[in-house]
Amino acid sequence: MATQSEPRPLRIDAERNLRRLLDAAAEAFAEEGIEVSVAEIARRAEVGKGTLFRRFPTKGHLIAALVVARFDELAADGRELLDAEDPGAAMHAFLRDGIRMQVADRGFCQAAGEVVGTFDNVNAAHDEVFDVTERLLVRAQKAGAMRKDINAFDILALQYACAQAGTVLQDVAPDIWERYVDVIVDGLRPNAAHPLSHPPLTQAQVEKLHAIKKKRQAASA
Amino acid sequence: MATQSEPRPLRIDAERNLRRLLDAAAEAFAEEGIEVSVAEIARRAEVGKGTLFRRFPTKGHLIAALVVARFDELAADGRELLDAEDPGAAMHAFLRDGIRMQVADRGFCQAAGEVVGTFDNVNAAHDEVFDVTERLLVRAQKAGAMRKDINAFDILALQYACAQAGTVLQDVAPDIWERYVDVIVDGLRPNAAHPLSHPPLTQAQVEKLHAIKKKRQAASA
DNA sequence: ACCTGAACACCGTTCAAGT
């Protein structure tokens, strides 16, 4: 929520076409991955290609819009988990929920890594996810369920990592990634902790990463 | 090694062009990722595009050839580690070496997931990696350095997972992935082990995965 | 045998013509 202050409402037909486009794209990307052609998406939405490009200046912007939707879902899920009784279990559940979400959506999984840092609306949505992750983590750490030397970035990176591995194996063993989370969860327990060899990612580094990605995207345009 | 029995040697100029092509492609993919155009690769190699397609029926085949080279490297590295004194340290070193390799090569990291299962030569090379991984793992398990309920697939999946996360952050924190390996390594220790929620991947499932990928590739051709 | 670049099909993006 609160991603942009809508300047003025769309015309009724435009609004309808936008919905169709988003639905068609979500379906197509989830099923076939982000390599589906925009022509195919326009066909599924029953609009001309030009209509798509009127709403989204680039195929990437359309992908970004869907990634935002998924991040919003995940953040909402995390907020609910903040009320759970067991802080450790809540943190673990969040870890799993995010992976399940990514693995179920082939397009999201392909796009997430590329698109974070590149689009402002994606960054905003991701910041919300980060916020909830941090609150869940601190809560779990205070309860003694989680080692203290890791931060929310680490959690999100490990979540992303598992999702990537899970996606490759999704066709043949849709939930084999649960094993990998199990191992990671074991490694995240306070009693398992051995000193980490590197300092965590700083906020400054994250911003630098975003700057690099935006520059790279601008260069290719 | 032993991927194919060469039927007859190439003409001297063809041999030279092949070398140039592989070198140019390795460089281009590592730097810019697999989205570099074949025209650009041909230009770097100073040959016509037709020459590229004479050696590699498809851009994918060229990518596959380079993935094979990397897998061979990794397998060789693993074989050396089999002679190390400390079996646990050797297993950990192998985990890290593979990730370092992937993170340093943008193209390899993008391609590895897609190309395993799709090309026979890649499968053969990957089987070798699997073999060494298994030997390293069993050795570490016998030494009591590694939990007993995981197998070589799990190790390779976790390695792949870390490499994926590491690649995204490579520009800004080239070795931040070491933290994630640290956590995973902690989760892989025998004393950290809690029961896993899912059975491991079977050999039959792996073969099924390969079959699916080949069918999918054939369908898109 | 092998090399080459023009030609083809396909895909993302633009835009002139329509309502």
Add this chain to the structure above:
DNA sequence: ACCTGAACACCGTTCAAGT
């Protein structure tokens, strides 16, 4: 304001013409 599809540039792949 918005919609559309023909037109353009680019990329992977093919192939006729050359050595």
